[in-house]
Amino acid sequence: MKQQSSVSKQPRLVLANTFAFAPNRDTLGATAYFIVENESNILVDCPAWNEINQTFLDSRGGVRLLFLTHRGAIAKAREIQEATGCDILIQEQEAYLLPGLQVTVFERELAVSDRITALWTPGHSPGSSCLYDSGSGGVLFSGRHLLPNREGAPVPQRTAKTFHWPRQINSVQSIIDRFSQSTLQYICPAANTGFLRGRGSIDRAFEQLTNLDLAVCLQSKPEP
Template identity: 40%
Template sequence: MQAPPPEPGRPPQLVLPGLWLFAPSRDTQGGSSWLLEAAHSGLAGDLLVDCPGYSQANLDWLRARPLGGTVVMTSREGHGRCRRLQEAIGWDVLVQEQEAYLLPGVSGLRRFGAESRLAPGVALLWTPGPTPGAAVLHVAGPTLNVLFCGRLLLPVGPGALAPLRTARTFHWPRQLRSLARLRRWLPEGSPHWIACGGGLGALRGQKLVAGGAALLAGLDLEEGLNVPAGPLGARREG
């Protein structure tokens, strides 16, 4: 049976110089996908973080990118229609090895383990918890210092992100341990911005969360180990 044509959709919007946000995708439960232009990462091509909706607007826009690029998956929740997108634009796909089996038949599929350094200042870290192969991407480029956190953190209010335990969470204690490891792994003072891969509605119109380093430092992960569900709040004073 012939696949239906893509819906019209709308192209991504520029959030910061070199950083684009795609419209929420029904293929990823309303998740968010991002594109970082090559000039702002030091790489030879763009970085597309998670799969945007398979729309004609997105396909046309991505095909027009002059340098091509790589699709980086932060978890199985962001796979969407990865195979169809890859066939349409021809970019490589980079996925944590625990979830590579979920992408059979995808050409140009590359895997990474605990960590992967794509270039100076561009690195991936395996952060299991939300899913078995969840990962984050940190880019400390010439002009931007941003952490693409996937769904390790989710919006809980304007300017606020926190780990959330949901019915889809793979392993809650591992998620909190991954956050603790992330804090040790990031360079001091990083990130300046956090770009979330989940739905952004709770941010009330905001796209990025500023002050990422302070936000991560303020999470009380020890207390969270005893929280059965819901968001982790900031560390209490006193």
């Protein structure tokens, strides 16, 4: 039984060169992702920091960059940096939460590579951000900015801890304005992944975002 449990916790391939980790208790059950780019591997948010995940990352060339989508994803960032030697990228308003670490900050947007861009999408938290990968038809690692609802469609989710709801709605509109059906095919969310019913990502992402009525979203009440 112990062997089966260990196997079940292995990261799984969800898109080409992209793996999802098992939900992490330290980040309230959030899902972290790993983008394999040869010597430029990127970890999106913090997975549980255990032997299984460390061995997995080492076996695929280690981690060059840890991108944190928001303050709630920090978890064991210090331990990950100490073990892997990676840099950490976070929006400038939340960098103060990482004292003593090697951190790169950005204001609104930062080109991480020819394929990957960090985007500031405030609202869920002051420094809430997404990571965009132009590969595979366009993939947005949305943190908690956009999450699947019970039907598996991407939506902004208002909670009692949401920093600024109107800004979050504006950030959703900025994503819609920036992308198109040909440049945004998938969303990899950090939470509510059980609503995807075994699928590793939200597909037809841009199409589904354009179906959102943001005026109605703006009037929604906080969820518990």
